[in-house]
Amino acid sequence: MPALPLDEAGKYVAAAYVVFIGLILVYVAIMATKLARIERELEELNELADRREPSP
Amino acid sequence: MRRTVAALLRKDVLLELRTKETVPAMALFAVTTFVVFHFGLNRGSVSGDLAAGVFWVTLLFAAMLGINRLFVAEREQGGFDAFLLAPADRTALLVAKTAALFAFLSVLELVAVPAFALLLLQPSVWPALPALVGVLALANAGVAVVGTLASALAIQTRARDLIAPLLALPLLIPVVLAAAKASTPLLLAAGPGTIAARWPLILGLYDLVFALTAYAVFDFLLED
Amino acid sequence: MYGKGLRALSLATTVVLTGAFALVFFYAPNDADQGFIQKIFYVHVPMAIVALCGFIAGGVMAIAHLRTRAQKWDMRSYVAIHLSLILGVGVLVTGSIWAKASWGHWWVWNEPTLVSFLIIFLLYACYQPLRFSIEDPERQARYASVFAIIAGAFVPLNFLAVRLAQAYTHPRVLGTTGGSLPGDMRLTFLVALAGMVLLFVTLWKYEMTSKHAAMQLRALRRKLAGDEAPVRAAGRSAAPAATLHARPDTH
Amino acid sequence: MRGRVGLLGHEPLLYRDLTGRENLDYQARLFGVDGARVEELLERTGMARRADEPLRTLSRGMVQRLAVCRTVLHDPALLLLDEPLANLDPAAVEAVEPLIGRGAGRTRVVTSHDPGAGLREADLVLGLRGGRAVIAAGAQEVTEADVRALYR
Numbered sequence: 001m002p003a004l005p006l007d008e009a010g011k012y013v014a015a016a017y018v019v020f021i022g023l024i025l026v027y028v029a030i031m032a033t034k035l036a037r038i039e040r041e042l043e044e045l046n047e048l049a050d051r052r053e054p055s056p
Numbered sequence: 057m058r059r060t061v062a063a064l065l066r067k068d069v070l071l072e073l074r075t076k077e078t079v080p081a082m083a084l085f086a087v088t089t090f091v092v093f094h095f096g097l098n099r100g101s102v103s104g105d106l107a108a109g110v111f112w113v114t115l116l117f118a119a120m121l122g123i124n125r126l127f128v129a130e131r132e133q134g135g136f137d138a139f140l141l142a143p144a145d146r147t148a149l150l151v152a153k154t155a156a157l158f159a160f161l162s163v164l165e166l167v168a169v170p171a172f173a174l175l176l177l178q179p180s181v182w183p184a185l186p187a188l189v190g191v192l193a194l195a196n197a198g199v200a201v202v203g204t205l206a207s208a209l210a211i212q213t214r215a216r217d218l219i220a221p222l223l224a225l226p227l228l229i230p231v232v233l234a235a236a237k238a239s240t241p242l243l244l245a246a247g248p249g250t251i252a253a254r255w256p257l258i259l260g261l262y263d264l265v266f267a268l269t270a271y272a273v274f275d276f277l278l279e280d
Numbered sequence: 281m282y283g284k285g286l287r288a289l290s291l292a293t294t295v296v297l298t299g300a301f302a303l304v305f306f307y308a309p310n311d312a313d314q315g316f317i318q319k320i321f322y323v324h325v326p327m328a329i330v331a332l333c334g335f336i337a338g339g340v341m342a343i344a345h346l347r348t349r350a351q352k353w354d355m356r357s358y359v360a361i362h363l364s365l366i367l368g369v370g371v372l373v374t375g376s377i378w379a380k381a382s383w384g385h386w387w388v389w390n391e392p393t394l395v396s397f398l399i400i401f402l403l404y405a406c407y408q409p410l411r412f413s414i415e416d417p418e419r420q421a422r423y424a425s426v427f428a429i430i431a432g433a434f435v436p437l438n439f440l441a442v443r444l445a446q447a448y449t450h451p452r453v454l455g456t457t458g459g460s461l462p463g464d465m466r467l468t469f470l471v472a473l474a475g476m477v478l479l480f481v482t483l484w485k486y487e488m489t490s491k492h493a494a495m496q497l498r499a500l501r502r503k504l505a506g507d508e509a510p511v512r513a514a515g516r517s518a519a520p521a522a523t524l525h526a527r528p529d530t531h
Numbered sequence: 532m533r534g535r536v537g538l539l540g541h542e543p544l545l546y547r548d549l550t551g552r553e554n555l556d557y558q559a560r561l562f563g564v565d566g567a568r569v570e571e572l573l574e575r576t577g578m579a580r581r582a583d584e585p586l587r588t589l590s591r592g593m594v595q596r597l598a599v600c601r602t603v604l605h606d607p608a609l610l611l612l613d614e615p616l617a618n619l620d621p622a623a624v625e626a627v628e629p630l631i632g633r634g635a636g637r638t639r640v641v642t643s644h645d646p647g648a649g650l651r652e653a654d655l656v657l658g659l660r661g662g663r664a665v666i667a668a669g670a671q672e673v674t675e676a677d678v679r680a681l682y683r
Contacts, residue, residue: 009317009381012377012381013316013381016323016374016378019373020327020370031490034490034494038493038494041494048501063560063561067549067557070549070553074548133544137544138545138558138561141534141538142562143562144561209410209423209426212414212419213410214415216413218409219410222406222409223427225402227403227430229399230437230441233441261440262437262441266430273429273430276422277422277426
């Protein structure tokens with residue numbers, strides 16, 4: 001099969017690289033939700049610690 | 057070890073003879089599937105690679121019924137606990153279950169091969185038979201080992217009827233592939249040709265690799 | 281402490297991967313046969329190689345888990361397989377795009393490497409459902425490790441079988457190893473591969489750090505709150521249970 | 532260690548579709564015990580006559596008698612018994628007594644829901660509440676009322 005002309009092939013190549021970048025971004029988004037949960041829990045714990053030993 | 061394997065195997069065969077739960081269902085399933093293929097493909101007879109494909113896919117799915125049921129009695133009637141109480145090598149259970157599954161598959165093929173020859177196969181099965189038996193034996197060994205592993209993995213899960221085939225099917229693709237390739241020249245309309253040596257070799261290698269893997273990991277599926 | 285060295289690693293990943301993509305588009309020549317479309321090769325193949333190595337690494341970590349009974353090895357194995365699955369999606373999608381561009385079909389069966397990869401991906405797709413359907417965390421870890429070992433052994437075997445099945449009937453359409461490439465393309469490929477390996481290691485460490493932090497947090501909560509504020513029921517999950525209370529190693 | 536313990540719990544650990552004799556034969560082979568022992572036990576528990584019927588057709592009491600046979604088949608040094616006399620009629624209780632009762636000459640750990648009967652049989656009493664030992668004493672020192680107090 002002859003090589004595709006650049007304007008045709010460009011779309012496919014771009015699509016492939018977009019898929020790769022997109023995957024990484026989705027992964028980052030998932031990890032972001034996990035980070036948010038850790039932050040929330042830390043906050044709760046901090047409050048808990050404050051209540052137990054009221055700072056003078 | 058040999059004594060334990062014999063005891064386990066004897067019990068499995070006895071249970072199957074009493075309940076007739078597995079092998080008749082497998083055989084019936086295989087025959088019915090041949091009929092379904094007849095209508096699905098809309099042809100009266102097949103040969104060559106189509107014949108090999110139909111035959112092996114049917115056997116694979118029939119084997120799946122046996123794989124699903126392999127450990128059910130142990131799980132539901134305390135067979136695992138009773139076995140673990142005995143001072144027996146756990147590998148014996150792996151060997152016995154593999155042997156049982158191998159035997160079940162062989163009996164299944166005693167029904168499925170004549171049924172296939174009768175219902176669908178265009179050329180006569182007789183000249184191909186000796187080589188076909190060899191391929192069947194090699195493939196059965198692979199299906200038995202991997203099937204036992206998949207069944208043991210799945211039996212303790214909540215969705216075991218789903219997990220066992222999901223695990224076993226992709227694992228068994230190389231077996232089906234090699235077995236189908238090996239049987240294609242045997243089932244040619246013009247009479248059997250010769251098998252390329254690499255297919256039996258692949259099957260043998262597959263059997264060996266998974267036998268060793270199963271031996272290494274099976275113990276971990278039993279402790280509780 | 282999984283966070284150690286994470287910054288340097290992320291930096292290296294960024295530099296190498298960006299450099300690799302720059303090489304792909306500004307340095308490597310267009311392929312004589314395929315032209316520009318061959319550039320997909322530099323993202324598709326490294327991703328596939330890293331995903332497969334990740335699966336096998338997951339199996340090796342699973343062996344360590346069964347040997348040491350240390351929960352951390354199950355976690356490591358889980359994260360490696362989990363990441364490889366994500367990369368696997370990328371491999372299948374980019375492979376499919378390449379097939380469409382080269383042959384006009386979204387999927388072709390005469391490319392043994394891609395077909396093998398699909399089979400392996402289908403097998404590993406059962407990993408999460410398997411974990412999910414076992415409730416007891418200790419058994420979940422043990423069974424997951426057994427699966428990871430079996431599947432790890434399956435990876436090379438499957439490649440051999442599928443490759444043999446087609447190598448003799450179809451000519452190899454694409455060179456998928458760097459071996460036969462001309463020098464500048466080969467350099468680009470190797471840099472891209474290095475970048476992908478670094479990316480995998482970075483993400484692996486990243487996720488391990490996150491899991492480890494969640495674990496520490498839960499332990500802290502238990503220490504601080506004792507019985508009064510029980511740990512929120514986390515719900516059943518396919519991920520390894522994040523507790524610091526490892527089982528006693530004596531068995 | 533394994534192989535010296537006899538466990539009798541809520542489940543008989545016998546296959547429902549095999550006969551009593553087949554079940555016990557299988558167990559005997561697993562433990563490397565002589566087949567004559569199976570016949571002896573079937574005789575002693577009064578199950579010899581019904582030993583060739585599949586378990587699913589037998590009453591629960593008969594299955595329990597077979598389970599007792601399985602438990603002591605390999606002459607274990609330690610017996611772990613959970614309600615060992617469940618579903619047994621008085622005659623059967625008498626029949627299994629020399630196998631798993633006080634007179635069996637084995638160390639026994641029995642869990643029971645009947646404080647009175649349990650106390651009469653025991654040498655040592657262990658009362659658990661919330662996972663902690665509340666009573667741990669010789670059987671003479673513990674009264675039935677002490678045990679009943681655990682459940683209040």
